[in-house]
Amino acid sequence: MGHRAVITGIGVTAPGGIGTKAFWNLLAEGRTATRTISFFDPAPFRSRVAAEIDFDPEAHGLGPQEIRRMDRGAQLAVVTAAEALADSGLEQGDLDPHRVGVTVGTAVGATMGLDQEYRVVSDGGRLDLVDHAYAVPHLYDYFVPSSFAKEVAWSTGAEGPATVVSTGCTSGLDAVGHAIELVRDGEVDVMIAGASDAPISPITVACFDAIKATTARNDDPEHASRPFDGSRNGFVLGEGSAMFVIESLERARRRGAHIYAEIAGFATRCNAFHMTGLRPDGREMAEAISRAMDEARTDPADVDYINAHGSGTKQNDRHETAAFKRSLGEHAYRAPVSSIKSMVGHSLGAIGSIEIAASALAIEYDLVPPTANLHTPDPECDLDYVPLTAREQRTDTVLTVGSGFGGFQSAMVLRSVA
CATH class of the missing domain: 3.40.47.10 (Thiolase/Chalcone synthase)
Incomplete structure (x- = not known):
């Protein structure tokens, strides 16, 4: 099997708080972060609840140009990768960039950006033929999910293999699964791996409404997500990102890194x-x-x-x-x-x-x-x-x-x- 792959850095941006510490505190205390959708008017929809993040990209170090260029899902990935890298104790200057890879999982890519921009170029849906003159300059980046891996690679200085894995709701597992194979095979020294999705948009809500997969328990958002309970009636849509620094066990021990777990x-x-x-x-x-x-x-x-x-x-x-x-x-x-x-x-x-x-x-x-x-x-x-x-x-x-x-x-x- 080659090298053993271990996690030495964790970053999480999730509903209920920004950062790994806030995320774990929420879980340990059994608190819920589900609420009525506030990103848009949910009144026309069957399911009107979601787990949203109170996320200000500027407060987390992203500049105006980066915010304009990146969809919210990419912003979450970049901020979360920075936390994971800092948590690992690694400095970019200590790494051979060609030996650092990136893999990012996402199910729906830049859905929020595409949804917002379609409303602009179609004049709120009134134009059958959209007017490209009103599009943001980086609309193509919203169209291609590979932009998530590109942004994380740019922000971390990684010049090794960069990949997006999109296998629906298993993307976050499968992306990390791909990363550990590269570490085990010795193709890289370090992988920055994880997943990001920001799908809380009208088109996503409409898609799940159509198949009645999401809950219609709109009168009690805090208690709407009820896995394994006899009264459950669908899932609550959420958003978030988790990224990891993954390296070989030998390398982690050699540099005295804190090891969370072996995958x-x-x-x-x-x-x-x-x-x-x-x-x-x-x-x-x-x-x-x-x-x-x-x-x-x-x-x-x-x-x-x-x-x-x-x-x-x-x-x-x-x-x-x-x-x-x-x-x-x-x-x-x-x-x-x-x-x-x-x-x-x-x-x-x-x-x-x-x-x-x-x-x-x-x-x-x-x-x-x-x-x-x-x-x-x-x-x-x-x-x-x-x-x-x-x-x-x-x-x-x-x-x-x-x-x-x-x-x-x-x-x-x-x-x-x-």
């Missing part, structure tokens, strides 16, 4: 079944879990905590529960499981990386985040979902999983390094 195993599968549907037996997710554990040389009994996808749709939560039982056997009933989407919503492609951050911090602090708003479990979801309150326990090995439209199923194993 010991990763696997992904596709069910080739349905665009939005899932088989109830959870077979494809179970296969990804088993393969990731095999790669990590981890037995089911070693798993101390499962960070679930836990979107809060009836189909996903039951599918996922079945996958845990299928892959972990009787240990599925003993391992605590929780969904942080109950607190920070579902930020599509970014959430997989945000959940990796939660998993690494669970190892760091020996604390399992709770599933907020879980009062009456669905009888078909009969595992230990850590309702309402975080749980202190020894946490050395964490399994984190993701499931995405199109049939994507990904799993990752993180563990402590002695």
Whole structure:
């Protein structure tokens, strides 16, 4: 397998607070960051709640030209990557830029920028033939998701491989999975990897309204996201970014770096079944879990905590529960499981990386985040979902999983390094 890949820097920009410390405090306290949408008038829509970030790019070091050039999703990625790099203790001057790579996951790219600019060039939708003269000069950057990786590479001075991974809601897991392969193979010294999405826009809300995937619990935004609860009725849209500094274990030890966790195993599968549907037996997710554990040389009994996808749709939560039982056997009933989407919503492609951050911090602090708003479990979801309150326990090995439209199923194993 080559080098062992470890996380030495974490950056998080998520609902409820900017920075990794604020993010972890929110999870540890079991607070929710879901509210009525404020970015635009949500009145015409079926689902009018989301997990928004109170984010001021200028306050976080971005200049007027950068703010004009970058979509909000790219801004989140750049600010979050800077936090991860600072947290790692690495200085740009200490690195060979050709040996530093970037990989960024995103499900919907520059959706907010494209949505806003379409309203401008179409004169609020009144023009069938849009007028390009009113477009911002950098509209092309909104059109191509590769601009996210470009912006992170420019801001960090990385001149190695730069990639965008877009596999729907597993993008954040898959981007980090790609990064660890480059580290293991010795293709790079350091990877700056993670994901970013800022999808809270009219077009995104309309898309999920059409298939009734998001919750219509608009009268109680704070408690609208209810994974595994019998009263759940869809997910709450969110936004955010998590980025990591990933390097080999040998390199990290040599420079005396703080190591959060080793990324010991990763696997992904596709069910080739349905665009939005899932088989109830959870077979494809179970296969990804088993393969990731095999790669990590981890037995089911070693798993101390499962960070679930836990979107809060009836189909996903039951599918996922079945996958845990299928892959972990009787240990599925003993391992605590929780969904942080109950607190920070579902930020599509970014959430997989945000959940990796939660998993690494669970190892760091020996604390399992709770599933907020879980009062009456669905009888078909009969595992230990850590309702309402975080749980202190020894946490050395964490399994984190993701499931995405199109049939994507990904799993990752993180563990402590002695």
